[in-house]
Amino acid sequence: MDSIVVQGGTPLRGQIPIAGAKNACLTLMPATLLSDEPLTLTNAPRLSDIGTMKLLLESLGAEVSALSDGKVLAMSSHGLTSTRADYDIVRKMRASNLVLGPLLAREHQAIVSLPGGCAIGARPMDIHIDALTAMGAEIDLRDGYLHAVARGGLKGARIALRFASVGATENTLMAATLAKGTTIIDNAAREPEIVDLARCLRAMGAQIEGEGTPSIIIQGVDRLHGATHAVVTDRIELGTYMLAPVIAGGEVECLGGRLDLVAAFAERLHAAGIEVTETAKGLKVRRNGERPRAVDVITEPFPGFPTDLQAQMMAMLCTAEGASVLEERIFENRFMHAPELGRMGARIDVQGGVARVTGVDRLRGAPVMATDLRASVSLILAGLAAEGETIVNRVYHLDRGYEQVEQKLSAVGARINRVKGI
Numbered sequence: 399m400d401s402i403v404v405q406g407g408t409p410l411r412g413q414i415p416i417a418g419a420k421n422a423c424l425t426l427m428p429a430t431l432l433s434d435e436p437l438t439l440t441n442a443p444r445l446s447d448i449g450t451m452k453l454l455l456e457s458l459g460a461e462v463s464a465l466s467d468g469k470v471l472a473m474s475s476h477g478l479t480s481t482r483a484d485y486d487i488v489r490k491m492r493a494s495n496l497v498l499g500p501l502l503a504r505e506h507q508a509i510v511s512l513p514g515g516c517a518i519g520a521r522p523m524d525i526h527i528d529a530l531t532a533m534g535a536e537i538d539l540r541d542g543y544l545h546a547v548a549r550g551g552l553k554g555a556r557i558a559l560r561f562a563s564v565g566a567t568e569n570t571l572m573a574a575t576l577a578k579g580t581t582i583i584d585n586a587a588r589e590p591e592i593v594d595l596a597r598c599l600r601a602m603g604a605q606i607e608g609e610g611t612p613s614i615i616i617q618g619v620d621r622l623h624g625a626t627h628a629v630v631t632d633r634i635e636l637g638t639y640m641l642a643p644v645i646a647g648g649e650v651e652c653l654g655g656r657l658d659l660v661a662a663f664a665e666r667l668h669a670a671g672i673e674v675t676e677t678a679k680g681l682k683v684r685r686n687g688e689r690p691r692a693v694d695v696i697t698e699p700f701p702g703f704p705t706d707l708q709a710q711m712m713a714m715l716c717t718a719e720g721a722s723v724l725e726e727r728i729f730e731n732r733f734m735h736a737p738e739l740g741r742m743g744a745r746i747d748v749q750g751g752v753a754r755v756t757g758v759d760r761l762r763g764a765p766v767m768a769t770d771l772r773a774s775v776s777l778i779l780a781g782l783a784a785e786g787e788t789i790v791n792r793v794y795h796l797d798r799g800y801e802q803v804e805q806k807l808s809a810v811g812a813r814i815n816r817v818k819g820i
């Protein structure tokens with residue numbers, strides 16, 4: 399497996415282009431299953447997870463062509479041949495479960511492998527199942543697969559999610575577009591990726607109101623048509639690169655960045671004494687020599703501080719002035735980067751879902767192990783600030799969510815390269 403080698407201590411200067419959002423693209427792609435006309439996505443990120451979703455959709459009989467070097471995905475589901483999402487693909491990527499809602503809506507049946515746990519937590523699917531059951535689906539678990547049938551099609555319903563799950567909101571929203579009657583999703587997730595999905599579905603002819611608020615109202619229609627849709631900017635890639643100059647020093651402009659996508663995160667940066675300014679092209683972040691100040695962080699559903707930026711924020715707080723408390727409220731096991739940061743000299747004490755970080759003057763480079771996607775990038779960020787060489791091993795996860803990370807960081811002056819493994 400490849401490793402990333404970082405030589406720390408160089409301040410960063412320049413511009414980093416931010417790609418389309420992985421997590422938006424992974425829910426927009428299954429939306430193709432809702433229509434027999436083509437759906438084209440522009441501004442798609444070039445990531446291995448997108449390749450996995452392409453394989454899954456193709457296994458169902460959809461056509462998916464990656465054009466313009468992978469930035470455009472031209473899809474068509476006019477001739478679906480299967481309604482079974484196989485374990486071999488689903489186990490690689492939990493987002494595969496996002497075919498369940500669309501298949502039930504269009505084909506009235508689906509067999510989807512249960513994704514199982516992953517490194518960051520158990521991640522069950524009860525909220526998805528409860529919502530689709532309320533819409534008339536019968537869902538049984540057999541041989542590790544969810545067998546779902548909607549005899550006579552899905553029916554609109556008023557559904558209150560027990561937790562504002564991103565994936566459950568997406569599956570229910572897609573399913574409701576073709577259901578008979580009105581569906582109201584209460585306690586819906588409000589993430590920008592949900593808003594992007596609703597916009598795309600509306601361009602396909604769906605009738606949706608209230609996305610971005612806790613109540614989404616969907617009036618079912620008989621069919622959806624084709625559309626072309628540009629994927630929203632990746633707020634997590636944006637936040638990650640906003641932290642790079644905070645950690646390494648210097649000034650970086652993140653092209654395509656928008657403050658409304660990262661408001662809670664930018665507020666914490668401001669509290670840490672970091673300047674974030676909106677420019678005509680994006681967001682500029684500067685650290686003026688001084689170490690950032692310690693700040694406390696609690697992860698919450700949007701519009702709160704995103705769990706997907708917690709690891710990167712922790713890397714920054716390792717060298718902040720003072721002690722910070724980070725509380726992880728979305729996933730039960732998302733501090734696996736803490737012991738690895740500890741190998742670089744960070745002082746972190748983890749008790750359950752709470753990590754106390756005492757800032758040190760300097761981190762020291764070390765060989766470390768990447769455990770999940772966001773943990774991988776947090777170790778690279780820490781390496782930018784560390785004295786000497788950091789080798790981040792097992793970066794397989796990194797390529798699932800960050801395109802051209804070495805190129806983007808070396809373009810602003812970081813000393814970083816990839817060592818190919820076997």
Ligand code: EPU
Pocket residue numbers: 421422424492493519520521522523524525526527561562563564565566705706728729730771772799
């Ligand atoms: N949950 C349940 N039951 C369910 C669904 C969720 O208990 O039926 C729990 C989960 O176990 C978790 C919490 O609810 O503790 C949040 O899960 P949610 O369903 O909101 O997350 P998700 O849809 O599985 C998406 C992103 C994640 C991101 C979370 C939270 C995609 C493809 N994935 O996951 O992204 O962390 O929302 O914002 O959109 C990443 O990109 O690194 C990543 C993990």
